[in-house]
Amino acid sequence: MTGTNERTGGSPASRPRRPRRDAEANRERLLAAAVSAMLREGRNVPLAAIAAEAGVGVGTLYRKYPDRQALMHALEHRAYDLLIRVLEEIEELECPGRRAIGEYLTRCLEVRDHLVLPLRGAPPLMTAEAVRARRTINRMLDAFLARGRSDGTIRAGVNATDVIVFTTLITQSPPYGPDWRLPADRQIAIFLGALAGDGPADLPGPEITPDDVEDAFAAQAARTACGPGPSRSG
Amino acid sequence: MTGTNERTGGSPASRPRRPRRDAEANRERLLAAAVSAMLREGRNVPLAAIAAEAGVGVGTLYRKYPDRQALMHALEHRAYDLLIRVLEEIEELECPGRRAIGEYLTRCLEVRDHLVLPLRGAPPLMTAEAVRARRTINRMLDAFLARGRSDGTIRAGVNATDVIVFTTLITQSPPYGPDWRLPADRQIAIFLGALAGDGPADLPGPEITPDDVEDAFAAQAARTACGPGPSRSG
DNA sequence: CATTTAGCGGAACATTTCGTCCGTTTAACC
DNA sequence: GGTTAAACGGACGAAATGTTCCGCTAAATG
Numbered sequence: 001m002t003g004t005n006e007r008t009g010g011s012p013a014s015r016p017r018r019p020r021r022d023a024e025a026n027r028e029r030l031l032a033a034a035v036s037a038m039l040r041e042g043r044n045v046p047l048a049a050i051a052a053e054a055g056v057g058v059g060t061l062y063r064k065y066p067d068r069q070a071l072m073h074a075l076e077h078r079a080y081d082l083l084i085r086v087l088e089e090i091e092e093l094e095c096p097g098r099r100a101i102g103e104y105l106t107r108c109l110e111v112r113d114h115l116v117l118p119l120r121g122a123p124p125l126m127t128a129e130a131v132r133a134r135r136t137i138n139r140m141l142d143a144f145l146a147r148g149r150s151d152g153t154i155r156a157g158v159n160a161t162d163v164i165v166f167t168t169l170i171t172q173s174p175p176y177g178p179d180w181r182l183p184a185d186r187q188i189a190i191f192l193g194a195l196a197g198d199g200p201a202d203l204p205g206p207e208i209t210p211d212d213v214e215d216a217f218a219a220q221a222a223r224t225a226c227g228p229g230p231s232r233s234g
Numbered sequence: 235m236t237g238t239n240e241r242t243g244g245s246p247a248s249r250p251r252r253p254r255r256d257a258e259a260n261r262e263r264l265l266a267a268a269v270s271a272m273l274r275e276g277r278n279v280p281l282a283a284i285a286a287e288a289g290v291g292v293g294t295l296y297r298k299y300p301d302r303q304a305l306m307h308a309l310e311h312r313a314y315d316l317l318i319r320v321l322e323e324i325e326e327l328e329c330p331g332r333r334a335i336g337e338y339l340t341r342c343l344e345v346r347d348h349l350v351l352p353l354r355g356a357p358p359l360m361t362a363e364a365v366r367a368r369r370t371i372n373r374m375l376d377a378f379l380a381r382g383r384s385d386g387t388i389r390a391g392v393n394a395t396d397v398i399v400f401t402t403l404i405t406q407s408p409p410y411g412p413d414w415r416l417p418a419d420r421q422i423a424i425f426l427g428a429l430a431g432d433g434p435a436d437l438p439g440p441e442i443t444p445d446d447v448e449d450a451f452a453a454q455a456a457r458t459a460c461g462p463g464p465s466r467s468g
Numbered sequence: 469c470a471t472t473t474a475g476c477g478g479a480a481c482a483t484t485t486c487g488t489c490c491g492t493t494t495a496a497c498c
Numbered sequence: 499g500g501t502t503a504a505a506c507g508g509a510c511g512a513a514a515t516g517t518t519c520c521g522c523t524a525a526a527t528g
Contacts, residue, residue: 017473017474017526019474019475020474020475020476022476022525023475023525026476044515046514046516047515047516047517048516051477058477058478059476059477059478059517059519060475060476062516067516067517120407120408158424162421162424165417165418165420166421168407168408169404169421170403172406172407173354173402173403173407174355174402174406180450182439182442183395183396183399183442186396186438186442187396187400189437190392190396190400190425190437191424191425193428194424194425194427194428195424196431203423203424204423205416208416208420251496251497251503252495253504254495254504255495255496256505256506257495257504257505257506260505278485280484280485281485282485282486285507290506290507292488293489293490293507293508294506294507296486297505297506300487301487302486
């Protein structure tokens with residue numbers, strides 16, 4: 001997140017007043033309300049409903065997020081921040097590679113509500129900041145995988161992109177409700193089993209690099225950008 | 235049969251006319267148009283756009299499918315039919331268990347466009363017919379798994395529900411565009427590796443039965459049914 | 469406490485989508 | 499071919515949603 005600059009520079013002409021304290025709080029409230037309302041009613045819940053749930057007027061919502069897409073983008077940035085924070089916490093655990101990956105998958109599942117909506121509800125964000133965040137995530141996962149190969153807990157051939165794809169699978173998959181947790185946990189166990197196992201080690205195709213992924217994202221963004229219509233959730 | 239011509243049943247009062255040939259064709263056209271339009275523009279593409287793409291008037295659409303939900307339900311039924319047909323084809327192959335599962339996953343991915351939208355875009359259909367279809371799918375997959383355990387290509391502990399969940403993961407996951415195919419194929423390979431491998435065989439929790447799944451579905455349906463608002467895509 | 473103004477709320481307006489209704493078309497039947 | 503009614507198309511009013519605008523509130527400042 002761009003940590004709103006403290007007391008912007010300091011233009012001498014009209015001394016800038018410090019931003020109101022409730023303004024920033026409202027921004028948080030709106031994001032939280034957006035998540036909760038969208039999870040409950042679906043992605044296309046009216047923006048007015050989100051504003052109401054946040055306890056603010058529509059005007060306030062529109063001032064902070066000019067349209068629905070801006071709101072989603074804010075959520076996406078937030079999601080990246082969250083993922084990176086999770087990865088940093090796991091790094092401090094200094095645990096074996098496979099265990100680290102397992103932790104990551106489990107924790108992603110736990111914060112699933114904050115990932116479902118923003119990530120891949122629409123073409124991903126292509127700002128420099130977003131791209132950088134995705135690369136960071138990829139790099140940190142790669143470090144875990146490398147460690148796992150060293151300590152013998154992870155076989156060769158699986159890379160960070162594979163893990164990320166799997167993460168999106170279990171977090172983005174339809175909400176079976178609270179009962180969804182167990183099925184997902186079993187999928188994670190199966191995946192981890194494959195990481196350790198000595199089953200057929202040759203995965204199809206060349207390994208998929210972060211660059212490949214970004215290319216695909218860009219293509220997707222370009223495609224829907226040109227598209228004629230509303231083009232929201234895919 | 236007992237003499238007299240076919241001609242549906244035969245209510246003596248008002249002889250029923252045979253349905254017009256273009257009527258049924260239009261129904262197909264509408265479903266195809268719905269899939270293509272929704273894949274292109276998103277789930278909430280206006281119904282008018284679907285009608286236009288099908289080359290019919292809105293009136294025709296609304297007569298056949300009174301509202302959006304009816305249309306989605308028709309697609310869901312179609313999806314089940316498709317899956318069962320795929321399973322029957324694989325059955326005729328009489329191949330080893332693991333190969334059968336692999337075929338299933340691959341073919342599901344190939345017909346993904348016909349599965350993404352109807353399955354789990356909203357709470358699943360709870361009609362007797364839909365429930366029966368889901369059980370059939372589960373049973374047929376279970377047969378493959380049993381065969382796999384017999385012929386030694388699939389380890390114990392993974393059941394049909396696990397496979398179905400994984401199928402929804404790879405088919406429901408966000409559309410990376412045409413490039414999505416390779417990542418998904420790698421996930422399939424990883425999954426199949428886990429099926430064969432002798433990694434940690436103990437998956438968390440008790441196995442999930444079809445009944446468990448139906449219970450969860452029913453709960454989800456009940457939850458969203460009571461919900462106040464629009465409640466479309468989750 | 470008075471002043472200032474960023475920020476707020478929500479009515480009002482614009483736009484999109486829904487779903488119906490009815491005159492017209494066209495396939496089935498004789 | 500002529501008759502019949504099922505099926506069609508698309509204009510239309512209703513409803514929902516998006517977006518703007520401006521008078522008012524209250525937080526910051528001195």
